[in-house]
Amino acid sequence: MLSLEQEVGAWDSVLLEPLTEDTFIGNLQQRFKRDHIYTYIGNVLVSVNPYKKLALYSTDLVETYVKRGPFQLPPHIYAIAGSAYRWLNDRNEDQCIIVTGESGAGKTEAARIVLQFLVLVSGDISEVKLMKDRLVQANTLLEAFGNARTMKNDNASRFGKFLDIEFDYKGDPVSGHLTHSPPFQARVTSLSPGDRNFHIFYQLLSGADIHLLKCLKLQRNVEHYTILQTNRNQPTLTDDEDKKLFVYTKSALEILGFNVEDIVDIFQVIAIVLKLGNLQFVPCNNIDGTEGCAISNEYELFEICELLGAEHRWLQRALTSRQIEDGILTDLSAYEASKARDNLCRTLYSRLFTWLINKINEILKVRFNIGPKNVK
Numbered sequence: 001m002l003s004l005e006q007e008v009g010a011w012d013s014v015l016l017e018p019l020t021e022d023t024f025i026g027n028l029q030q031r032f033k034r035d036h037i038y039t040y041i042g043n044v045l046v047s048v049n050p051y052k053k054l055a056l057y058s059t060d061l062v063e064t065y066v067k068r069g070p071f072q073l074p075p076h077i078y079a080i081a082g083s084a085y086r087w088l089n090d091r092n093e094d095q096c097i098i099v100t101g102e103s104g105a106g107k108t109e110a111a112r113i114v115l116q117f118l119v120l121v122s123g124d125i126s127e128v129k130l131m132k133d134r135l136v137q138a139n140t141l142l143e144a145f146g147n148a149r150t151m152k153n154d155n156a157s158r159f160g161k162f163l164d165i166e167f168d169y170k171g172d173p174v175s176g177h178l179t180h181s182p183p184f185q186a187r188v189t190s191l192s193p194g195d196r197n198f199h200i201f202y203q204l205l206s207g208a209d210i211h212l213l214k215c216l217k218l219q220r221n222v223e224h225y226t227i228l229q230t231n232r233n234q235p236t237l238t239d240d241e242d243k244k245l246f247v248y249t250k251s252a253l254e255i256l257g258f259n260v261e262d263i264v265d266i267f268q269v270i271a272i273v274l275k276l277g278n279l280q281f282v283p284c285n286n287i288d289g290t291e292g293c294a295i296s297n298e299y300e301l302f303e304i305c306e307l308l309g310a311e312h313r314w315l316q317r318a319l320t321s322r323q324i325e326d327g328i329l330t331d332l333s334a335y336e337a338s339k340a341r342d343n344l345c346r347t348l349y350s351r352l353f354t355w356l357i358n359k360i361n362e363i364l365k366v367r368f369n370i371g372p373k374n375v376k
């Protein structure tokens with residue numbers, strides 16, 4: 001039986017006397033040592049990341065928290081989600097849960113727990129089930145394309161996200177809308193030591209079957225791709241995990257209703273970015289004495305053009321020269337061309353991410369009427 005009497009220290013920091021930074025931190029520490037990771041400060045919940053699995057989340061607990069108001073039970077993220085859900089249903093007021101903290105603080109996990117809570121407490125007629133499934137799968141996709149391993153966090157979100165869920169009069173989710181800030185594109189072509197690129201690159205190389213790899217003209221070897229080079233001494237997700245996650249990502253695409261052509265197109269863009277990143281430029285001198293450059297591994301360029309459906313001459317010119325006036329081109333140095341290559345990689349990835357979000361939003365748009373008469 002859960003009760004506030006069993007709590008360690010002060011379950012609400014406003015009860016601390018005196019309330020100073022030291023007593024506040026001391027209280028969090030005292031509670032954390034006994035696995036009480038949640039503490040209130042008024043109606044704000046402070047969560048300390050335990051970095052280990054705790055028996056704090058279950059269907060039974062969801063049921064307990066959904067029935068009781070906040071401050072009647074120990075502090076919990078379920079209490080925050082439950083209050084928002086109750087206020088939404090009982091008072092018909094829009095609710096917003098803001099999750100904030102430094103990288104690795106547990107924001108993604110907290111948002112996932114809130115979503116799981118909403119999935120468990122809402123109805124289960126088939127349309128609602130479908131919408132709930134889509135909301136969960138949208139999250140899986142966003143993590144594959146927008147998250148990466150960093151020194152601080154194996155699954156760090158590299159973009160800001162706001163998920164808007166619309167509920168019907170019965171409290172069932174009927175539509176969703178995602179707003180995002182683009183992922184930090186610089187990561188696509190430059191990694192800090194110990195960091196990885198976005199998960200999807202590794203997932204694709206580990207999880208794609210031979211046939212898909214062949215179609216994408218890829219090698220199943222992370223070491224082969226310049227943009228994936230990182231400090232290998234750091235702990236990393238194993239190939240097996242990437243392989244497993246690729247299955248989840250692919251099935252998320254399917255459940256969300258992306259068709260086969262869309263899925264192949266998405267993986268093609270990933271393959272193009274990987275292969276573009278491998279292009280090497282060597283300096284050369286033009287007849288007029290100016291510096292230019294040539295692509296030393298042209299076979300990669302041919303394969304990229306095949307995947308892009310672009311003409312080889314066109315892409316070569318785009319990467320090694322720039323237009324200074326209408327119709328007048330000037331050659332780029334090898335250094336400038338490598339910058340142009342990196343820009344193209346980043347732009348392609350960023351546009352793919354925006355396209356994915358737009359597609360997800362189309363899929364999450366309300367599909368059935370939400371008025372009382374129209375809900376089966």
Ligand SMILES: Nc1ncnc2c1ncn2[C@@H]1O[C@H](COP(=O)(O)OP(=O)(O)OP(=O)(O)O)[C@@H](O)[C@H]1O
Pocket residue numbers: 049050051052053054101102103104105106107108109110153154155156157158
């Ligand atoms: N409540 C929790 N219980 C157990 N482990 C947790 C909890 N919250 C977070 N973690 C662990 O900490 C890791 C980092 O958490 P999370 O990815 O949610 O951080 P974040 O704040 O979203 O970071 P970023 O801003 O870098 O995306 C998770 O992969 C998970 O292993």
